[in-house]
Amino acid sequence: MAVTEKKECCIxxxxxxxxxxxxxxxxxxxxxxxxxxxxxxxxxxxSCGICFTYCPPQCMVDDGDYxxxxxxxxxxxxxxxxxxxxxxxxxxxxxxxxxxxPK
Amino acid sequence: MSAQNRxxxxxxxxxxxxxxxxxxxxxxxxxxxxxxxxxxxxxxxxLAQFHADGILDCEYVxxxxxxxxxxxxxxxxxxxxRTFTATSxxxxxxxxxxxxxxxxxxxxxxxxxxxxxxxxxxxxxxxxQDMISVRDTGWVQLIAETCQExxxxxxxxxxxxEDYSIQLPVIINYDGYYLSFLAESVNIPAIxxxxxxxxxxKSQPKRPTLIPGEAIGxxxxxxxxxxxxxxxxxxxxxxxxxxxxxxxxxxxxxxxGRRYGGQIETYRTEDxxxxxxxxxxxxxxxxxxxxxxxxxGMKVGLVKLRLYRPFPVLRLSDALKGKKAIGVLDxxxxxxxxxxxxxxxxxxxxxxxxxxPMLSFIDGLANMDITKEHIGQMxxxxxxASQGDSYQxxxxxx
Numbered sequence: 001m002a003v004t005e006k007k008e009c010c011i012x013x014x015x016x017x018x019x020x021x022x023x024x025x026x027x028x029x030x031x032x033x034x035x036x037x038x039x040x041x042x043x044x045x046x047s048c049g050i051c052f053t054y055c056p057p058q059c060m061v062d063d064g065d066y067x068x069x070x071x072x073x074x075x076x077x078x079x080x081x082x083x084x085x086x087x088x089x090x091x092x093x094x095x096x097x098x099x100x101x102p103k
Numbered sequence: 104m105s106a107q108n109r110x111x112x113x114x115x116x117x118x119x120x121x122x123x124x125x126x127x128x129x130x131x132x133x134x135x136x137x138x139x140x141x142x143x144x145x146x147x148x149x150l151a152q153f154h155a156d157g158i159l160d161c162e163y164v165x166x167x168x169x170x171x172x173x174x175x176x177x178x179x180x181x182x183x184x185r186t187f188t189a190t191s192x193x194x195x196x197x198x199x200x201x202x203x204x205x206x207x208x209x210x211x212x213x214x215x216x217x218x219x220x221x222x223x224x225x226x227x228x229x230x231x232q233d234m235i236s237v238r239d240t241g242w243v244q245l246i247a248e249t250c251q252e253x254x255x256x257x258x259x260x261x262x263x264x265e266d267y268s269i270q271l272p273v274i275i276n277y278d279g280y281y282l283s284f285l286a287e288s289v290n291i292p293a294i295x296x297x298x299x300x301x302x303x304x305k306s307q308p309k310r311p312t313l314i315p316g317e318a319i320g321x322x323x324x325x326x327x328x329x330x331x332x333x334x335x336x337x338x339x340x341x342x343x344x345x346x347x348x349x350x351x352x353x354x355x356x357x358x359x360g361r362r363y364g365g366q367i368e369t370y371r372t373e374d375x376x377x378x379x380x381x382x383x384x385x386x387x388x389x390x391x392x393x394x395x396x397x398x399x400g401m402k403v404g405l406v407k408l409r410l411y412r413p414f415p416v417l418r419l420s421d422a423l424k425g426k427k428a429i430g431v432l433d434x435x436x437x438x439x440x441x442x443x444x445x446x447x448x449x450x451x452x453x454x455x456x457x458x459x460p461m462l463s464f465i466d467g468l469a470n471m472d473i474t475k476e477h478i479g480q481m482x483x484x485x486x487x488a489s490q491g492d493s494y495q496x497x498x499x500x501x
Contacts, residue, residue, distance in 0.1 A: 011329050015270050015336055016209035018311045021318030 030057070034076035036091040038069045044088035051080035051089060105294065106158045112293035119282035122250040122289050123189065123215045123275070124149035126257025128159045129297040130213075133184035136164035136175035140194040141227055142279035143217040147189055169194040173201035173212075180210035180272075181321060183312035185261065188212065191279060192219035192233045199237065205272045206241030207333070208322050209340070211264035211310075212272040213257070214242075218383070218434075219279040220469050228470035229280045231383065232435040234411065235444045237274070241337055243344050244412040246382045247277040250287040255361055258297055259351050267307040268343050276411070278434075280470055281384040292359055300358045341413045348410050349418075366415035368407040369422050371397060375404030377485045378423055380449055381432035382408040385466075385473045389432070392478040403482055414448050420455035428460040428489035430481055434467040442497045460488035466500040477501065 012018065038051075038060075045066050052060040052067055059070040060080055069080070081089040111129060123146050127135070135154075137147040153159035162179070166172045169190050176186040190198065195216055205212050220226035221233045234244060243263065247253040253275065260273040277283065313319060349365030356362035370390055372378055381389055386407045396403045406422050408415070423429055433443020440447045446463035453461065464481045467473040477500045488494035 011332055014311050015340065016207070016311070016321050017329060017333055018319065018321045021320065 029072055030075050031070075031072045034071075034074060035094050036076040036078065037071060037074065037094060037097070038076070038078070038080050038089045039092050040066060040068055041088045041090070042066050044086050045084075046086060046088075048085070050083055050085060054079050054083040106156070107294040110153075110158060111291045114288055114290045116286050117250065117289050117291075118145065118284055118286050119247075119250045119253050119277055120144075120146040120217070120284070121149050122254040123257055123277075124153065125289075125291050126254040127187045127189075127213070127215075128153050129292065129294050130185065130187075130258055130261045130301065131294075131298075132159075132161050132187040132213075134162045134164065134176060134179035134186045135159075135188065136166050136172045136179075136186075137188045137190065138166055138169050138172050138194060140169070140191045142219060142229075142283040143189050143191040143194070143215065145283070146215060146217070150187075169198040170201055173198035173205060173214075176212045176214075177201060177205040177208060177210050180205070180212050181208055181313050183310075185265070186210075186212050187214070189215035189217070191217040192221050195233045195237060196221055199240070202237060202240040202242060202272075204322065206337070209270040209310075209337070210272060211261075211270055213260045213264055214272065214274050215253075215257070216274050216276050217279045217283045218276050226469045228468075229278050230434050230468050230470075231276070231278075234274065234276045235435045235437075238412060238444075241271070241341075242412065243269075243271050243273040243341070244410070245273065245275050245348075246409055246411055247275060247282070248383060248386045248407060250282060250285060250289050251361070252363060253277050253282065254289055254291065255355060255359070255363070258292075258300065259355055262301055262304065262351050262354075263344070263347065265304050265310075266347060267304075267310065269340055269347065270310055271337075271340055271344065276383070278384040285384075290359075290361075296358065300355065303354075344413050345410070345415060345417065348415075363409060364407070366410040366418045367422060368409060370405040370407065372404030372406060372422050372426075374402060376402040376427045377429070377482070377489050378404045378406055378426050379430045379432060379478070379482060379485065380406045380408060380419075380423075380445065382411070382445065383434065385432060385434070385478075388473055388475055389478050392475050392482060395475075396479070396482055401482070401486060403486070408445060411445075416452055416455070419449065420452050423449075423452070423456045425457070426459060428462070428485045429456075430462040430464055430485040432464045432466060432473070432478070432481060434465075434473075436465060436468075446497075460485075460494055461496070462488060462494060463497045464500060465497070471501060473500075 220230040431446035442463035
């Protein structure tokens with residue numbers, strides 16, 4: 001729907017920044033901002049979903065039996081860890097994962 | 104006979120403000136939101152009267168200030184409506200932040216700005232400083248010279264703003280006091296003819312809009328490359344405005360028999376040695392003086408600037424190329440460069456037109472009349488500069 005003359009790599013298909021919340025509302029990989037990541041201890045977690053409810057950018061995702069953070073968008077704010085009534089979520093420094101292959 | 108045709112399809116003596124109101128009414132806006140301000144008040148009173156009389160079928164939102172007015176029309180435009188607002192001076196700068204939003208969302212709002220001196224020194228007087236102050240908000244800006252042109256340009260502005268290849272908000276400027284309250288004979292076209300003129304928009308693809316119940320948004324995530332992409336698209340759309348203004352003017356000429364030259368109007372420039380560039384209501388006076396000087400044998404021409412943003416670089420370069428001296432008459436000032444703003448912009452194209460004497464004239468601030476004598480003086484000064492006499496670059500009149 002954008003009026004581009006040559007084929008360009010566009011984030012938005014439209015002239016203005018129109019987007020759908022259920023597809024590509026998030027155009028930034030905000031996960032790059034993170035210095036700490038939430039790690040869920042599955043031995044303690046009982047899948048109550050409180051972390052899912054509280055996560056501001058809705059990036060705690062249902063992983064079948066448990067919840068985990070979508071690290072592409074998780075900024076590492078730590079609200080999930082703070083709100084978890086079981087204390088199942090800990091914030092770990094990104095430095096601990098420095099040697100992992102980036103996704 | 105339709106309610107609209109009781110008041111249209113006729114020639115009437117009306118003010119510039121009324122002409123703008125008639126122009127807006129004939130385009131059947133869905134939403135009008137505006138706040139009264141001198142010298143624009145009569146315009147929105149006239150629109151309110153049309154609304155009360157059942158002639159204008161729209162949502163007429165009486166807001167508490169211009170900032171709200173701009174936000175209302177911006178939102179209504181994003182929801183797919185045809186929207187109109189009008190303001191002046193203090194009102195224009197009061198909606199400054201909202202104007203960036205409207206332009207950034209690419210909402211095709213049409214707005215009248217009745218030129219008046221802006222805040223600082225409380226001048227309830229004419230001057231173009233207000234429109235200069237919103238130069239970089241991303242709006243298209245046009246300037247009208249007569250009451251008829253105000254009406255015609257209002258209709259053309261909807262055609263331009265809503266064009267699928269443009270999708271930009273448009274301001275039509277006209278001189279407060281000189282045109283807002285001047286009554287002239289104005290042809291008010293039949294509403295069916297205006298419908299027909301604007302019908303080309305219906306054949307174009309639909310621009311994206313907000314849809315109730317759908318999780319669709321616009322205007323967020325302007326960080327990093329998303330922002331850069333949108334700015335580039337915005338600038339490309341501005342570039343497309345220049346040629347399309349000429350096309351729309353010609354389409355209008357074919358439909359209504361009135362042509363204005365598109366981006367600029369040239370008057371006796373072809374064989375001219377020297378040219379005066381100006382805009383708005385001063386053009387009429389300048390034309391009379393040019394004719395008198397031609398009688399005396401002086402080869403002088405006139406360029407009327409109709410499009411202010413984007414600046415009509417190519418058309419203006421063509422008109423000024425090869426001239427021996429050029430003068431620009433401004434009704435506002437440009438700090439830092441110590442001259443008139445339109446002069447500063449014209450000077451920026453000197454690499455296209457050759458380095459010849461260029462002179463800035465500042466006149467008509469705060470209702471100081473731009474008289475025939477003043478314009479005569481300007482032309483004489485430009486002429487002397489073209490003959491190799493030394494000249495002063497910037498002249499304040501009176």
